[in-house]
Amino acid sequence: VNIMNAAEKSRRLTETASRVSRKWGAGVLRLAQPPRPLDHPALPTGFPRLDAVLGVGGLPRGNILQAVAQGTAGLTTLALTVLAHAQHHHEAATWIDTPLTFDAEYAVSRGVQLDKLLVVRSANYLSDVLYTLVSSRGTGLVVCDMRNPAAQLPTATSWTQIATAAASTETTLLLLSESRANLLVYPAALRLQLQQERWLRRGDAVSGVRVQVEVVKNRYAPAGRCVTLTIPFHVRGGALDL
């Protein structure tokens, strides 16, 4: 009877692991460990109340995060505000614009510095683009606007690879998607659901929007919490949570 000893088993396991890692990327195989604490401070969203609800003081770095909403629920505004804060913390930022709707003027009005921003205007090859950007350590935050039904989205396996790359490079990947599309990215550490409550009016003019944000999934703190945000339209830079 051929009984392998422990050293032989260990050698074979190491070989297999290195083969899998070569084929699917470094880090796809990991030893089971308790959840690691955040090495770096979280990325503030610009809304102190939302930061408090998220449990770690903002968006956890090195993770895939997903924000889901229907139109006019403040999703773009929230993403631009996060992006402005990331730039404020000296992070290069990237916006992947699959629906080709990026509004530079509105971005500036939310405090985004255009000279420190890469905008990828394509709905193709997303899997490769995301993996290359995330694994390059060249950007601290990647916002991927996936609200284009024709976009070539990564497969489940690719999402896992991207999540692994994000974890090792401390890059935050924020995905924006529509609730109609029912696109749920499994490795996402955080999922936010935004819903418009009402428009804020001053006289006849619309001055902002009141939005309810629900934390549907959270790997770092209890999920299920809700917060109501007031998003004014007229604010330029600085003050964001009125």
Add this chain to the structure above:
Amino acid sequence: VSRIIVAAWLPFFNAATYRTHHQIPDEQPLLIATSRMVAACDARAAKAGVLPRMPTRQARILCPSAVVISPDKTLEETALQSRLTALAAITPLLEYEEMGDPKRIDPMQAGVFTFDLETLRSAEARKLAKHMRDQLHKLSPAYGMGLAGSKFTAFAAATQGKDLLTITDASAFLAPLPIGLLPLDAAWERRLRLLGLTTLGQFAALPLDAVYRQFGKRGLFLRQLAAGFDLRAVKPFQPQLVEQVCQTLDYPVRQRAVFDALLTALASDLSARLQQRGLMGRTLRLALTGENGKRRERRLTMQREVSGVVFMDKALRVLVEAFQPFGEGITAIDLTLTDLVPFAGYQLDLFDHRGAQWERLTQAVEKLSARYGRDAFTRPVERDRTARLIERRYGFQPFLMT
């Protein structure tokens, strides 16, 4: 040894605050109202039929002799904070809440102070409660006080309006009281009344599983309260750190330049005070009073705490822009900074930080551009800010050109 909780119930508490501040005689009815809606009123106006959230026009018809004052959140908060600070000398285990659900109209507009005297001996607790009563009598002429072993029972005892009602048998005391005393919203109360439940005793007598089936977990909690079991703790009072500067002007200011100079002076004053205390703050509130006595307020939360005059001045400019044009002179400026924290330095943004990270990003874009072409990887640039067509104001240029 059971706990001793003292609750003080002060009807028309908000109106009493305004009456004291504006020194309005006791015999004069009082309305706290905007031009559209009543926010609060005193007992005399309430007797005439005035209710909160009633149109001001209707309230004026019901009570024509009433003095009308504009609501002032800053005054309410400041007065409450100073009262809580004074009462915290008795015990820091002190809570204040306005009665019931905020969506419901409370005709008595009461404020409730709850004190936890922990395990003090009964005689001493009564002595201390009398001392509290003397303190609270200054705040509101009408009041009720209750002493019991739990928060809800003490509150229910206080609402009876007695000088100091001590409860030893909670369930027997609560049984005949109306079910409206529970913290219910209007829909819940209606539902209970439709089921024929009008007293706390009737609700407490329901079987647990029936309550759970009908009302869920919240129902079980309410049933416990109705039966006299209330394990909720009184949250310790933490004084809110606030810095405030006010300026009342001798003549109304109409010129923007003068107004801006006044704001800068106030910001400078506020900044000096903060730096003296070693604090910085995050939420700035600016209240302006017009010639007709109308007060408008705007609030701004900044990205980070500040104490410097330059930042404060900049934030004030943003706040001023948020006001609609006044169309009249300004007679008073009130500037408040809250969310104060101890001073801490931070790195100034003096240098371009596009160092190694930017280089790595450029390399990644070079790789991607080689695979998929340069046109998809862009940088937004300003073209003509004054262009009438939005799409001409900004454009995109290939990222690698830069």
